[in-house]
Amino acid sequence: MSRQEDEEARVTREVAARAIRRLDLLEWALFAGAAALALVGGALVAWLVSSSSPRVGFRSTWIVASAFFFVVPGAIALTHARREERRRAHRIQTRREQREEPRDE
Numbered sequence: 001m002s003r004q005e006d007e008e009a010r011v012t013r014e015v016a017a018r019a020i021r022r023l024d025l026l027e028w029a030l031f032a033g034a035a036a037l038a039l040v041g042g043a044l045v046a047w048l049v050s051s052s053s054p055r056v057g058f059r060s061t062w063i064v065a066s067a068f069f070f071v072v073p074g075a076i077a078l079t080h081a082r083r084e085e086r087r088r089a090h091r092i093q094t095r096r097e098q099r100e101e102p103r104d105e
Helices: 003-052 058-100
Strands: none
Touching: 003 058
């Protein structure tokens, strides 16, 4: 490789590494936002439930509701992502098999 190609490859690696760092930060920010929303939603539900029923404790209801609001959407998103990965892999495999089949002429 020439000196110019080496320099272009180095710049490309730096840009890719920077993009990966930014995406990692964005991922953590989204994760923290989802956790905050789950805590606020859980607190709201716990406040509503505990104010209507004195036998139900605020703290335990808050913990259960927050966990529910965080885990259930996360599980749905994870299931959807895995399903899409399987579909994509199946499409790729099907295309490969179609290319490998000998054609009768």
